[in-house]
Amino acid sequence: MDSAIYDRVFAALAHPARRQILITLHFEGGAMGAGQIARMFEHAWPMTTRHLRVLEEAGLVRHERQGRTRTYHLNPRHISLVWDWLGQMRPAGS
């Protein structure tokens, strides 16, 4: 019943750049440097930093620093929250 976490997760998924980050992270094996992520977009790096924070506050990614680079990791456990929510919408298979 803690809907706050759902609020954050779905708010995080609302922006196309943030969804792109998750998908790309997935295809890169779940881990990428911040700069590598930022270079995917037209917008400037600080925007990406902010998107990453939104994703992290939603629990969808986490990060770890090694020297001056920060590596962001996908957090599959939280992606499953979305599956859970969707699951409410289909009691019998489809």
Added chain:
Amino acid sequence: MDSAIYDRVFAALAHPARRQILITLHFEGGAMGAGQIARMFEHAWPMTTRHLRVLEEAGLVRHERQGRTRTYHLNPRHISLVWDWLGQMRPAGS
């Protein structure tokens, strides 16, 4: 590759009231009158009207009028877009 529809769907899901509408519609068998939906919330009816329009523009619901009441229906085909998106995130089962 038409990401515009994904943009609308995920933006629609970003608001808790709109997610609530979808869930409730589902449990009510997929159809409810606008007033019945509006009465679920603290906020005034015009807010609900707007939420319903956002959901409809995302293709998640549609409506039909009978007399002076409007009945909103869930559109399961569009809910599946979310499944599709999530599906990208897990190539092998889980």
Added chain:
DNA sequence: ACGATAATTATCTTTTCTGATAATTATGGG
């Protein structure tokens, strides 16, 4: 210590979203 690189934080403007209230449209019943 110095300069280059990686990344974040701060700040500001513009746009979009939310929520409230008032006005409007349209239908149904007497």
Added chain:
DNA sequence: CCCATAATTATCAGAAAAGATAATTATCGT
């Protein structure tokens, strides 16, 4: 026709999000 009901449209103020730019922190190599 008149009044009540169902619902939407219009409008406005405040909150939040997006995007750009500038400044800052921290680390690496020399």
